[in-house]
Amino acid sequence: MKKEILLINPRIGLTQSLTPHLGLAVLATRLEQAGHTVVTLDYSAEHSTPPLDECLRRYEPDFVGITGLTSGVGIVRRLISIIGRYNENIVVALGGPHATLYPEDLRAIADLDYIVQGEAEDRIADLVDAAVAGQFPEIVSCERPPIDKFPMPSFCSFHNFQNISVYPLLTSKGCPFNCSFCSVHKITSRAWRRRRIDDCIEEVSEARHYLPRLRHVRIIDDEPAVDRERFQLLLSRFAEARRGLSLEIVNLRAKDITQETLGLMREAGVFEVCFGVEHGNPTVFEHIEKGETLEDIARAAELVKSSGLFLRCCFIVGLPFDSYERTLESIEFAKKIKADFIHWNSFIPLRGTRAADWFSAHGRVFDTKEQFSLSGSGGFFVPEPCVETDDFKKEDRKKAYALALLETGSYVLTPRGLVEILRAMFRYELYASTLKSLVRQPGRIFKTLLRFRKAGLLSGYARRYFKGTFSQSSAGE
Ligand code: SF4
Incomplete structure (x- = not known):
């Protein structure tokens, strides 16, 4: 029926x-x-x-x-x-x-x-x-x-689908790596499954026909470059077929970044490279077991910066073995690699991960995992920590997180965010960092606008910024 x-x-x-x-x-x-x-x-x-x-x-x-x-x-x-x-x-x-x-x-x-x-x-x-x-x-x-039986997604069912300017493209699923905090193995598995490149390219061509505002394609795989040769072929094929579309790849590893790959990315319309760093302190980093080193990260960052592309990185505050002092080191590392944009996440102990087990054995886990942890996309926000240890208590975690945002300017300034910034400044006595951060905001705003302009998404971003900032947009309620 x-x-x-x-x-x-x-x-x-x-x-x-x-x-x-x-x-x-x-x-x-x-x-x-x-x-x-x-x-x-x-x-x-x-x-x-x-x-x-x-x-x-x-x-x-x-x-x-x-x-x-x-x-x-x-x-x-x-x-x-x-x-x-x-x-x-x-x-x-x-x-x-x-x-x-x-x-x-x-x-x-x-x-x-x-x-x-x-x-x-x-x-x-x-x-x-x-x-x-x-x-x-x-x-x-x-x-x-x-x-290989992945169907052509139907975005025509979406309310106002004509407004879609970014196309999410999945070329593979799963990730064979085993980072301590990551739950991908529970969700899409450690077995890496790939689609045919022809199918991916055809899907994008098809999308152009019914999405009149399409400007940008986002590859959202868990790890698209497990097979480097295939990844490079995908970039070449996209470069041939893109006809003005820009490309973004959201989940790369530092070890995926080579001079040759960066050249292919540029031809494919990539304007920034994003990879996970997670932490800049050697001890905390080592226990993640990412299968790469901080030297790999620094080398990849250097390559990206010298290629003229933007560098975006993800860090986590509050992993196993982290402390306030080690987060300060992580902030310094983030500054050293000169990332243009940073997403600071507050650690969440996701079920089935080694990091979650570590906190069950060595710390305390709070029932706050449902609270939002990513601030970079939505203004200045300090989440409630989900865990603590005797060495790194809840309030210190919040202070470290606020400091990370301020020191690296990793937030979008909004009137609501400004209130939160001032609250954090007084609560944690972060006067110098706050003032420095606010003074640097015009430069950061300029860089953010440049980034969206390169993606062909400036007007869409501006619309969303003003709607999100000056109206209570519907969350569905
Ligand atoms: S490389 Fe990324 S997707 Fe793979 S396990 Fe690590 S964090 Fe998860």
Whole structure:
């Protein structure tokens, strides 16, 4: 029987994304192929999406599928309760990384019917066909489907899909490395699965036909360069086919960066390189077991900077063996490699990771994992730490995190953010760092604008900045 289906990606906190949710677009394809009607509400990427209660009245769905990160579970709970209040007969399924890692945390949510673990693209149509509103949520575990059958994602189901300017491209899944804090092995696995390059290029060509504002492609693989030869071929093929599109690759490792690869990246329209550093103190870094060294990181940073590309890096505050003093070293390392943009994450002990086990044995784990940890995309924000040790207590972690943001200017200045900055300045007595940071902001804003201009996304970014800053954009509630 044909059903009306809503798929939802909630907006988390202050996040402002230009990238629509690929997983929901893939599910939409499968559901449309099965004859259902799908509307996708991506509150994270499309701020004109109407609030959920209005969409429920407008579309009268039989089934609602929601995706959720661990940091977004609070908003997911609120959305489910809105659906339940509107009509308790609507079947609600929740998937995504949090449902995969913590299914039992979700069992108590009233009005939730299914908790979907794993990659659901091969199961979703059957699930919708058989779905009934139940008393308690049922856990549905999905096998990992073969990636060569990856369907063409359907972004046409997205509210105002004509506004999409960034295309999320998946060329492979999984990562064979084993960083102590990372849960990728639980979500997409350590087995690296690759798509055919021809299929990836064809997908982008197809997208240009129905996305009139498309300017930029983002490769969102867990680790796209496991096979360097294939990665270089992918870059060459994209360079031939791109016709003005810019390219971004979000998850690289320092060891992937070579002179030759950087040359190919430039031809493919890449304007910045992003890789994970995680920590600049040798002891903390060594215990991550990244399979590379701080020297590898410094060498890769040097190569990127001398090639004229922007350098973006990810760091984590609060890993095992970290301390306030070691975070200061990490900040110095970040400055030394001259990264143009840094995402400072506050450590979250994700289930099934060695780092989480370490804190269970050597520290204390708080029930705050659902709090948002990435500040760089949404203004100045100091999250509640999820862990502490005797050597590195909660308040010191917050102070270290605030200092990292200030010293490296890793935030987008907004009126709301300015209040938070001043609060942190007085609370942690960070007067000199705060003043220095604010004085440097005009330069940072200029660099950020330049970055978006190179991606062809300046007007989209400006629109989102002003909407996010001066209005209470809908998070779906
Ligand atoms: S390289 Fe990246 S994806 Fe792979 S285990 Fe490390 S952090 Fe996770």
